[in-house]
Amino acid sequence: MNQEFPSVSVIIATHDRPQLLAKAIEAVRAQDYAGQVQCVVVFDRNEPDATLVRTDASRPVVVVTNDRTPGLAGARNAGAAAASGELLAFCDDDDEWLPAKLRLQAGRLAETGADVAVSGIHVSYGDKTITRVPRPEDVTHAELLRRRVMEAHPSTVVVRRTAFLGKIGQVDEEIPGSYGEDYDWMLRAAAAGPIAVVPEPLVTVLWGQTSHFNRKWRTISDALQYLLHKHPAFADDPRGLARVQGQIAFAHAALGERSAARTWALRTLRNSWRERRAYLALLVSLRVLSADRVLRLAHATGRGV
Template identity: 90%
Template sequence: MTAEHPSVSVIIATHDRPQLLAKAIEAVRVQDYPGPVECVVVFDQAEPDTALARENPRRPVVVVRNDRTQGLAGARNAGAAASSGELLAFCDDDDAWLPAKLRLQAERLAATGADVVVSGIHVSYGDKTITRVPRPEDVTYAELLRRRVMEAHPSTVVVRRAAFLGKIGLVDEDIPGSYGEDYDWMLRAAAAGPIAVVAEPLVTVLWGRTSHFNRKWRTISDALQYLLRKHPAFADDPRGLARVQGQIAFAHAALGERSEARTWALRTLRGSWRERRAYLALAVSLRVLSADRVLRLAHATGRGI
């Protein structure tokens, strides 16, 4: 490790996606970053594949079991505990980094003095690829309350270890099903200090079909309600609050809970009549549209509900 090229630990939480995982690991190992890069693969609710381990002084691969809370949050924290890098990075097991990712992001951290840096993404959905790149003004606390800013994807995050263990904190393991744990962490990161941005797409994100949360509507509703309770600042941003309430309304509509969907939709519209998720939730609850069709159309534009 040197001051110019601090050591990096890349944490990949995985569950039952061996082929995609192999691609994610290889993309980490071929990074053109001059410093040491450790890849920590955390098997969540699955037997670790120790054959993936590599004892390479510059690009080792460490395989561990999630010995914390089951789910993404516990797995990411378990990976951080098992790692040694001065910088921590996260990569989902169905995503792949471009070769220059770590080098460009480490340079931006050094230039800005920030604790966290993100980049843009290529969203791959079926035969479509959509590029989305955040701006620095997109990843402020106020803007993140207003919208999720999906282009600042968790697989783009690099954070200083001291900040992850200190003022920002670990990933919240109490969030139901670990849904939205990355959003909660990003809100806390933005509240703790400025987030730097490399305004280039440096990660290819496989969207939609492979997501562990695809169509897990009960978990999504519970987690979003938890998020609103945890971050009372949503109450000060009517648009941000309506966005999350609209997502909850849609989740209940997808579950066939028509009364709950309409209650949340009306609550949403009282805060912001422009929030389209409320109208979609009402349409699904009235069976004018199917939740699956709405979800497919959203994914086709590189976005979610």
């Protein structure tokens, strides 16, 4: 084990996006980190591309198939099982790392002794780029309950292998459609110990249309209800609970389920009358606004609904 430059395995789960995947792999292999960087590409529900394999010692690329639960959660766990690194990192197949990412984050882990490190992101949506950088106080368990903290994006996560397989645990494969699996994992990571932050953007995130969850409202609603049941601590934070309930209300409104949308909107407002998602859900259910228009406006600011 190289104490100064521990080996890193970067897990890229992919599904039918070969051109974006190639850019993601290239950016991982271009890291200016002095240690070994293994790239584990996990093909989920499509045939693996063996031409991506590289065998050089410092920047190998391994290609595997998701042999676990179909979807992002199973694919990430399959990648972790195939990984050899002392540190694990994750990169979505439509995101690109900046060259200094691993060097700065591995250094931050060494400085702090933390098990997990995150960084900021550049959000690319159409012809706009928005920079979002988290602060250490943004990634506490209490703050993560209150808000999703999208600037601490899953493509910025670096975690010690021992913690991922131990006290934090792997990605939950029971979450419907794997939606919000990264949020669930971050909640567990923050509950297990402090999360270190490199306070600068180290990943470019392609936002909006490339998301596999774009407009999959049924999956989103089911997954968010699952998270509320799994994390009872939401009940101790009315604002955080209202935020998730408001997202569920909006999903039902987008599905045209007006009664369910209004029921969830009322639950939301009982917990926080300031939660804007409840009002948006009501306006969509009344057909004053369209869900697509709201989503486009949110994406234009580098955010989701």
